[in-house]
Amino acid sequence: MRIGELAARAGTTTRTLRYYESRGLLPARRGGNGYRTYDEDDLKLLRQIRTLQDFGFDLEETRPFVECLRAGHPEGDSCPASLVVYRRKLAELDTLIEQLTSVRAQVAAQLTRAEAAVPGGPEPKCELGGHG
Amino acid sequence: MRIGELAARAGTTTRTLRYYESRGLLPARRGGNGYRTYDEDDLKLLRQIRTLQDFGFDLEETRPFVECLRAGHPEGDSCPASLVVYRRKLAELDTLIEQLTSVRAQVAAQLTRAEAAVPGGPEPKCELGGHG
DNA sequence: GTAAGCCTTGACGCGGACGTCAAGGCAAGA
DNA sequence: TCTTGCCTTGACGTCCGCGTCAAGGCTTAC
Numbered sequence A, B: 001m002r003i004g005e006l007a008a009r010a011g012t013t014t015r016t017l018r019y020y021e022s023r024g025l026l027p028a029r030r031g032g033n034g035y036r037t038y039d040e041d042d043l044k045l046l047r048q049i050r051t052l053q054d055f056g057f058d059l060e061e062t063r064p065f066v067e068c069l070r071a072g073h074p075e076g077d078s079c080p081a082s083l084v085v086y087r088r089k090l091a092e093l094d095t096l097i098e099q100l101t102s103v104r105a106q107v108a109a110q111l112t113r114a115e116a117a118v119p120g121g122p123e124p125k126c127e128l129g130g131h132g
Numbered sequence C: 001g002t003a004a005g006c007c008t009t010g011a012c013g014c015g016g017a018c019g020t021c022a023a024g025g026c027a028a029g030a
Numbered sequence D: 001t002c003t004t005g006c007c008t009t010g011a012c013g014t015c016c017g018c019g020t021c022a023a024g025g026c027t028t029a030c
Helices: A003-010 A014-022 A040-054 A059-070 A080-115 B003-010 B014-022 B040-054 B059-070 B080-115
Strands: none
Touching (some): A003 A040, A040 A059, B059 B080
16 A cells, blocks of 8 residues: 555554654555555554554654564564553653642642632632622 | 843843743843843742743743733732633643543553563562562 | 646744854953 | 953754645556
8 A cells, every 4th residue: 555545544644654764663665666655564553653652652662662563573562672661651651740730739729829819819609698 | 130140040041031032021121231131020020930931831821920010919920811821721731631641541551461461571569479 | 638646855844942053242350 | 451251143953743835756537
């Protein structure tokens, strides 16, 4: 299959596939006319990349998974190198979520504090004495 | 005070201050020699910007806070427009944290599944039959 | 033969918040 | 006077994953 079809079947664009090739992540064979040619295995590799990208993995981080599949393993994460990436990503996510949660709490505190001093801010929610 | 001193006192760089000025966020008066001149109020504005930046606010999102201070209010969040930004940011943070938590769970599940099939991966933690 | 629709490479654009370099002006100390 | 260290503007570089032309070639349908 050619680049347009592969892109369509993976729900991405030809530009993206050329970009992956430029990064050495998804090289393509060439037909006699210079057109890129792909097969079903390439589709599988591409889907692996896309899934990880959707999870927020950097492109480089998908490489072990791709190489794992290309080595003949049934899944991209059937290799130790892929598991290392998983674990690192989990740690990164934990750190990030922790930071964001901390920031959220601080912003919420600031908001609460500020609302108590701004006209039209507080808007008592369920106390007596108001119909509008 | 001049740009270098202000930058140092706020823990940032002169480049950053010039950038803020180029965005109209922190304009500076000029001395007879063309040098930028700042006062203590500018330091307060700058600290407000930096605090919000550290929270992950976009530069544009700090503008209401800066204008609030410049309007003479005691705090950058003493104005309704600032509270609107706070609330929007809280919503963004909630969405983001939720997404990241979801991704974390999915990655953790993949890791668990994959570990059960890779040599050297599982490493039973507390079951019988292993001292090394 | 020609228009449509695919493909090719090359190269610039984007967003955000600056970093970094270049070329030069101004002020103060030895 | 010369050096040092601050300051000025201008402009390109960074990171990342592409989007978006531009100019042209191949193939197929009519």
